[in-house]
Amino acid sequence: MSLHEDRSPGGIIRPGFDRRTLLKTLGIGAVGAAGIPLLAACTGGSGPGGGASASSSLTFGSGSSDDVPKAAYKAVTDAFTAKNGAKVTSNVVPHNDFQNKIATYLQGSPDDSFTWFAGYRMQYYAKQGLLSPIDDVWEKIGGNFSDGMKKAATGPDGKMYFVPNYNYPWGFFFRKSVWAQKGYEVPTTFDALTALCAKMQADGLIPIEFADKDGWPAMGTFDYINMRLNGYQFHMDLTAHKESWDQSKVSNVFDTWKQLLPYQNPGALGMTWQDSAINMGKGKSGMYLLGSFVTQQYTDPTLLADIDFFPFPEIAMEGQDAVEAPIDGLLLSKKGGNNQAARDFMAFIGSPEGQDAYAKVDPSNIATAKGTDTSAFSPLTKKCAETIANAKSISQFFDRDALPAMATNVMIPALQGFIKDGSIDVKNLEAQAKALYAAQ
Incomplete structure (x- = not known):
């Protein structure tokens, strides 16, 4: 973004x-x-x-x-x-x-x-x-x-x-030196991701750096969990409102996300993505789900060379074949x-x-x-390029694939409310989606 x-x-x-x-x-x-x-x-x-x-x-x-x-x-x-x-x-x-x-x-x-x-x-x-x-x-x-x-x-x-x-590409970015010091390994499944988060938290780190003051970053987490649970085509159909928001597939996305909420930065709603990038740069957090533009915040060549990333782990289907890579x-x-x-x-x-x-x-x-x-x-740029080149499906990002009004007026406040207290009303999401898409 x-x-x-x-x-x-x-x-x-x-x-x-x-x-x-x-x-x-x-x-x-x-x-x-x-x-x-x-x-x-x-x-x-x-x-x-x-x-x-x-x-x-x-x-x-x-x-x-x-x-x-x-x-x-x-x-x-x-x-x-x-x-x-x-x-x-x-x-x-x-x-x-x-x-x-x-x-x-x-x-x-x-x-x-x-x-x-x-x-x-x-x-x-x-x-x-x-x-x-x-x-x-x-x-x-x-x-x-x-x-x-x-x-x-x-x-x-x-x-x-x-x-x-x-x-x-969007993925989990991290400092190689921090991981080497703690002996962390790249998770390839969601269970391995949550286990890693628990270990990072026990080690005194913020497991998943997170910032959503501006509203859009949380969409990346929603998109990845949705694609990993329901597949790329469901993501495209949901953003086009060919699929209903009021169904178990969508509820399952939020239920799965709830497992990560305890590991995300608790101050996320008051932070910009740049704030969180600084935290990761200082070694305060274990990883950060964001686009590769996160490295724009690092001017120290030594620090920049210490950054690596891995794709969002697989959950239920399509492995890691779908990648968020906005153009x-x-x-x-x-x-x-x-x-x-x-x-x-x-x-x-x-x-x-x-x-x-x-x-x-x-x-x-x-x-x-x-x-x-x-x-x-x-090496990091090469890995990013290869991740995009090898992807079978590339999503743009929720607010680019969906009706602008759905992203702005519905998803941002809904996701920020979810981050705040873990609650979401999928029936309300569907009601608003119906009105907005019918009016276009």
């Missing part, structure tokens, strides 16, 4: 908005929230007609506001300007604000190109007519991507909208579709040269284009 993001990581949205407001604003409950500044965007270089026009400048909206991805995208825009000559004006907005305000942003004066996510989150806004198709861009870059990446970039109308930049990249706004420089920028980020510029600054993620430089991959 993302989200998040970003999501970085994907999924960085917050609860607290009523359904009436939500349905008035394209299904995004936080769109009309007061107190969050409007995204300040300007669209320099757009031509007046419906076709692309020549331009020497473009604007780029980014929700990648953390230091590392922010610097990485600056490296990309600098490299593009050096090659193309077009000036790029970047509009970097705090990650949560960017996602919360995306619908208002796209309906107002959006930047020409902007960071976003693959999956339903992209398709939803394409269906609303708020994005520009980029089939012409894909004619240039299509050979750089796998069929799976092309599918993830395709809108509901069959047109191309998204350029993948990178993706990243982040760029979209072109409807307004930005008039700007040829913006289309050129989209093509650049879809090239090995563009993705190498990003990866040199942010090596925590895996470039998606074929032909990118892998010579500098660390």
